[in-house]
Amino acid sequence: SMSQAFHQRHGRFIRLSNGGQTATRTRSFAHGLTFSAEPLRAGELFLIEVTQTESGWSGDLRVGITQVRPDAMPRLPKFAVPDLSSRFGRSYVRTVGGVASSASSSSAASPGAAAASSSSPSPLLRRRGNLVQSPCGLVHYPNLVPRHTLKRGTDTDKGARIGVYFMPEQGQGRDAEPDLARLHLVVNGVDMGPDEQPFPYKDRDHFAVVDVYGKTKQVRIIPTCQRLPPLTDLCLLAILRMYSNDEICRLPLPERIKLYITAG
Secondary structure: OOOOOOOOOOOOOOOEOOOOOOEEEEOOOOOEEEEEEOOOOOOOOEEEEEEOOOOOOOOEEEEEEEOOHHHHHHOOEEEEEHHHHHHHEEEEEEEEHHHHHHHHHHHOOOOOOOOOOOOOOHHHHHHOOOOEEEOOOOHHHHHHHOOOOOOOOOOOOOOOOEEEEEEEOOOOOOOOOOOEEEEEEEEOOEEEEEEEEEEEEEOOOEEEEEEOOOEEEEEEEEEEEEOOOOHHHHHHHHHHHHHHHHHHOOOOOHHHHHHHHHHH
């Protein structure tokens, strides 16, 4: 997907490399706005990894969605928060550290529950083994998590993997069409749940926003759905769709196989 690259319209101090998949802020702590090259589909995850940080600044990565085409913005602001929304409107951007900290203190089982306690669990929480069933297809779960353990309380440290997507709300009634959507942030493999602020989404483009701000100096895009998952994962997902855990336990299979299937 062409959305899995950065837009050529970006902040003054951003340099793109690696075929448009790496964004580096070369100076200062601001003017680091970047966008997805193309609009995202509903449920499409735009995932990045923090590959370089820089000490001496306060604040760090901000991510979100804008419904304003980047090439239609006459002059990009220095910051995504709050300037992008206040100047152009129709932009929904969050500071990653703030969202992760408030979510972890409110609910370990369902992060983001304090902001939207009545919402159903996010599609990206439906994990089966190494696969995650998302609205846009299967995502390989190891792509969502850091390759090494991050320091406690440093959700945006080097190696962190942060994703953003939007999902329409459920309409009222069997045939109703939802006309509002909510922002979702995925922080190191954990979906922080739907944002508390819904927004109209129909007939509008949605570009991912990544503000390479403050201590965050460089990010790169992590492809999420380009490679076919291993056959064992696909078989596991198929079995779990056909049988409940109780039914699997009654199948004439070795105990270690049944444990492997149900443990996912």
